[in-house]
Amino acid sequence: MEIGIIGAGSIGLLYSFYLSKNYTVTLYTNRKEQADIINEEGITVIKDGTQSLTKVHAEYERNYQEQLLIISVKQYDIEPIIEVLKKLSSRTVLFLQNGMGHLPFLSLLSHHKIVLGIVEHGALRIDVHTVEHTGIGRTKLSYYNSKNSDNTWIEQLLVEKHPCFPIELKEDWQKMLNEKLIANATINPLTTILKVKNGELIENEHFNVLLYELFTEVINVLGLQNERQLWDYVQNICKNTAQNESSMYKDIQKGNQTEIDAILGYCLHQAKNRNLAMPHITFLYHSIKGIEVRKGERDG
Amino acid sequence: MEIGIIGAGSIGLLYSFYLSKNYTVTLYTNRKEQADIINEEGITVIKDGTQSLTKVHAEYERNYQEQLLIISVKQYDIEPIIEVLKKLSSRTVLFLQNGMGHLPFLSLLSHHKIVLGIVEHGALRIDVHTVEHTGIGRTKLSYYNSKNSDNTWIEQLLVEKHPCFPIELKEDWQKMLNEKLIANATINPLTTILKVKNGELIENEHFNVLLYELFTEVINVLGLQNERQLWDYVQNICKNTAQNESSMYKDIQKGNQTEIDAILGYCLHQAKNRNLAMPHITFLYHSIKGIEVRKGERDG
Numbered sequence: 001m002e003i004g005i006i007g008a009g010s011i012g013l014l015y016s017f018y019l020s021k022n023y024t025v026t027l028y029t030n031r032k033e034q035a036d037i038i039n040e041e042g043i044t045v046i047k048d049g050t051q052s053l054t055k056v057h058a059e060y061e062r063n064y065q066e067q068l069l070i071i072s073v074k075q076y077d078i079e080p081i082i083e084v085l086k087k088l089s090s091r092t093v094l095f096l097q098n099g100m101g102h103l104p105f106l107s108l109l110s111h112h113k114i115v116l117g118i119v120e121h122g123a124l125r126i127d128v129h130t131v132e133h134t135g136i137g138r139t140k141l142s143y144y145n146s147k148n149s150d151n152t153w154i155e156q157l158l159v160e161k162h163p164c165f166p167i168e169l170k171e172d173w174q175k176m177l178n179e180k181l182i183a184n185a186t187i188n189p190l191t192t193i194l195k196v197k198n199g200e201l202i203e204n205e206h207f208n209v210l211l212y213e214l215f216t217e218v219i220n221v222l223g224l225q226n227e228r229q230l231w232d233y234v235q236n237i238c239k240n241t242a243q244n245e246s247s248m249y250k251d252i253q254k255g256n257q258t259e260i261d262a263i264l265g266y267c268l269h270q271a272k273n274r275n276l277a278m279p280h281i282t283f284l285y286h287s288i289k290g291i292e293v294r295k296g297e298r299d300g
Numbered sequence: 301m302e303i304g305i306i307g308a309g310s311i312g313l314l315y316s317f318y319l320s321k322n323y324t325v326t327l328y329t330n331r332k333e334q335a336d337i338i339n340e341e342g343i344t345v346i347k348d349g350t351q352s353l354t355k356v357h358a359e360y361e362r363n364y365q366e367q368l369l370i371i372s373v374k375q376y377d378i379e380p381i382i383e384v385l386k387k388l389s390s391r392t393v394l395f396l397q398n399g400m401g402h403l404p405f406l407s408l409l410s411h412h413k414i415v416l417g418i419v420e421h422g423a424l425r426i427d428v429h430t431v432e433h434t435g436i437g438r439t440k441l442s443y444y445n446s447k448n449s450d451n452t453w454i455e456q457l458l459v460e461k462h463p464c465f466p467i468e469l470k471e472d473w474q475k476m477l478n479e480k481l482i483a484n485a486t487i488n489p490l491t492t493i494l495k496v497k498n499g500e501l502i503e504n505e506h507f508n509v510l511l512y513e514l515f516t517e518v519i520n521v522l523g524l525q526n527e528r529q530l531w532d533y534v535q536n537i538c539k540n541t542a543q544n545e546s547s548m549y550k551d552i553q554k555g556n557q558t559e560i561d562a563i564l565g566y567c568l569h570q571a572k573n574r575n576l577a578m579p580h581i582t583f584l585y586h587s588i589k590g591i592e593v594r595k596g597e598r599d600g
Contacts, residue, residue, distance in 0.1 A: 193493060194587060196594070206590030210583060279579030283510060287494060290506030294496070 001156055002026070004066035006081060007073035008034055008058070010123035011096060013131040015070060016056045017043045018165040019157075026066060027058045034128040035060040046126065047133040047164065068153040070094045075101040075262035085109050092153045094141065098184055098247070099262030100177060106144060113151055114144040116173045118180040121165075122244050135241055138166045142173035178222055182230055183237050184263045185218045186211055188248035189284040192258070192291075195249070199242025202235055211238075214280045221271045221278060248288070255295045260288045301456055302326070304366035306381060307373035308334055308358070310423035311396060313431040315370060316356045317343045318465040319457075325356055332360040334428040346432040347464065368453040370394045375401040375562035385409050392453045394441065398484055398547070399562030400477060406444060413451055414444040416473045418480040421465075422544050435541055438466045442473035478522055482530055483537050484563045485518045486511055488548035489584040492558070492591075495549070499542025502535055511538075514580045521571045521578060548588070555595045560588040 001023045005016050008029040016027040020043075027043075029035045038058035045052050062084065068091065071081055075097050082105040085093060094115040095102050106114055120137025141154060157167050170176045187198055190210055194200070201211045215234055219227055251258045264285040271278055301323045305316050308329040316327040320343075327343075329335045338358035345352050362384065368391065371381055375397050382405040385393060394415040395402050406414055420437025441454060457467050470476045487498055490510055494500070501511045515534055519527055551558045564585040571578055 194590065200594065204590045204594055206586040206593060209586045210590070213579075213583070277577070277579075279513075279577075280583055283513070283580055283583060286506040286509045290494065290504045290510070293506060294500065294504055 001068065001153060002066040003068045003070060004028060004064055005070045005072055006064075007071065007077070008038070008128070009072065009074065010125040010131050011119055011121075012072040013043050013125065013129070014045065014121060014123045014133060015072060015096075017045045017052075017054050017131070018162055020054045020056050021162065025056055027056055028062060028064075029058055029060055032060040034058070038129045041129055044130040045133050046130065064088055066091070068092045068094065070096060071102075072096045074257075075099050075259045076257055078102050078105065082108060085112065088112075092151055094154075096139075097262065098180070098259050100181060100266040101259075101262030103177075110145060115141055115151070115154055116144050116177060117141045118176060122241060124250070133164065135244060136164050138168055140168050140170050140176050142170040142176050144173055178224060179230065179233060181222070181263065181266070182215065182218055182224075183234055184248075184259075185267055185281070186214050186234055187238060188246045188258075189260065189264060189288055190214060191246040192249040192252050193284060193287050197242065198238045198244050198246060202238045203242075210280075214284070217278055217280050218267060221267045221276055221281065252288070252291055252295070257292060258288055260285060260292070264288070301368065301453060302366040303368045303370060304328060304364055305370045305372060306364075307371065307377070308338070308428070309372065309374065310425040310431050311419055311421075312372040313343050313425065313429070314345065314421060314423045314433060315372060315396075317345045317352075317354050317431070318462055319370075320354050320356050321462065326366060327356055327358045328362060328364075329358055329360055334358070335360040338429045341429055344430040346426065346430065364388055366391070368392045368394065370396060371402075372396045374557075375399050375559045376557055378402050378405065382408060385412065388412075392451055394454075396439075397562065398480070398559050400481060400566040401559075401562030403477075410445060415441055415451070415454055416444050416477060417441045418476060422541060424550070433464065435544060436464050438468055440468050440470050440476050442470040442476050444473055478524060479530065479533060481522070481563065481566070482515065482518055482524075483534055484548075484559075485567055485581070486514050486534055487538060488546045488558075489560065489564060489588055490514060491546040492549040492552050493584060493587050497542065498538045498544050498546055502538045503542075510580075514584070517578055517580050518567060521567045521576055521581065552588070552591055552595070557592060558588055560585060560592070564588070 003019055003023050004026050005012050006028045008027050012027060016025050019025050035058040038056055042053045042055045073081055078101060086108055090111045092113045092115060094117050096117045096119050118140050122135025124132040124134050126132055158169055190201055191198055194207060201207050215231060219230060224230060248258045264281050267281050268285060303319055303323050303325050305312050305325060306328045308327050312327060316325050319325050335358040338356055342353045342355045373381055378401060386408055390411045392413045392415060394417050396417045396419050418440050422435025424432040424434050426432055458469055487501060490501055491498055494507060501507050515531060519530060524530060548558045564581050567581050568585060
């Protein structure tokens, strides 16, 4: 099976590394230099201080011949990829974005078999061909527009069981994405604004109050019922990733753009016509946007 | 006229320096070493890069013989001072605290002539006997329990017109403190959590949204009507102190306790039985408290 992975950030590198063990992977990069370095030096994954190297084929020229394309670009880079996918012949496309920003575009891609995925791994890009696997999580997949189809590409992925790289199939993509969104919409902006690791949101009683207040707003906006279960889910993520800095916090530290629009921006948009009070979501949205603008001005 | 100043932080040092020019000032310190250093080396004020030195008498032993006592300790240090003042013979006591935390105690001090003051100076303590006068503001005074009395001590203070140290009398102490509280309750916690200078709250459009949202909550809690005028007031402070870091932001950077309880804690308490929505006040209160707890644990 040939797999094309589009986007060579931390997640793209991580998936290229693990999937290369059993498949022919082509990693599509955004810059020619990165493709050259990967072709020459391979991809290195660091886990528990140990380095492993795998040869991966990288491409800067976009041929996209593969029957399975995995889209691992950041939310704010999704639009040009959608334009390309619109014109490609029918195949399986797996989206791995955080947040919900890609969902409105999916109706434009109905000739493809769309699969949605969420990534629970901790991954930190060290350089253009090196990624640290900071936390083993799961990849959860769910069929978006082909619920009962036998998708041989996805079936194959599910059969492989690498102990550091488990992949699961979920019935309900909406539930799956909502759970991930709740975690992203609470843990990410709070750790970013407070400048703390994930664990402090449960260890510090004041921060835990904030987490709960924000959580209740988010599940209210998303119209979710099973509050008790979801609250346990969010708290467990904080516990299991206690020593990690959230991706948004890392983005802000590096002066990168965050995925705030696809996360809290999506929540605000969802509630737009429903007259819901969302003071914490609004507050955090503007805080993070303001910090982004500020960094942009300072750098620019 | 003999003046006793209790509390030798930035404000205590600044007032000792300027008032020493015309009065006999005794500055009461919390630690003997600080009194010794001030008695030996005087108080230095740095303004626009120029240092000026004045001899000031400092005391660690608390005699409190002076007929005018100026209380310039932080809000959270006020309670032991109140205990002392309860037992002192009748005199004029001027409180210069930020926030409202001292007001509940004033009924215990009705044998004194109480004067309330607010400080608009920017002052940064460099070391135990040196303070930088970072912004020239006004001192506003208002009689608390002796509205129409001729208070000769205060009258004298008002006569002196040092160009860097103007002192004004205000009719309505409640209005005066409310205005100061609004500024403190909005600019201080926002600059602290966002880690920005005061000016950014008006220069950054996202931060300005946050400032306005918080402002409307605060004036609602305090039951104030003249929104337009007060909003101009808050924005003007940001403009005039654009390059300054707020006292709360500085406290957090130094790992000191903040005055959050006397500021947002007071707002929360005011609204307790009135069923008002105060999401931003609540959010910022818990954020700052959590950061305080966190620093305390790390240092302790």
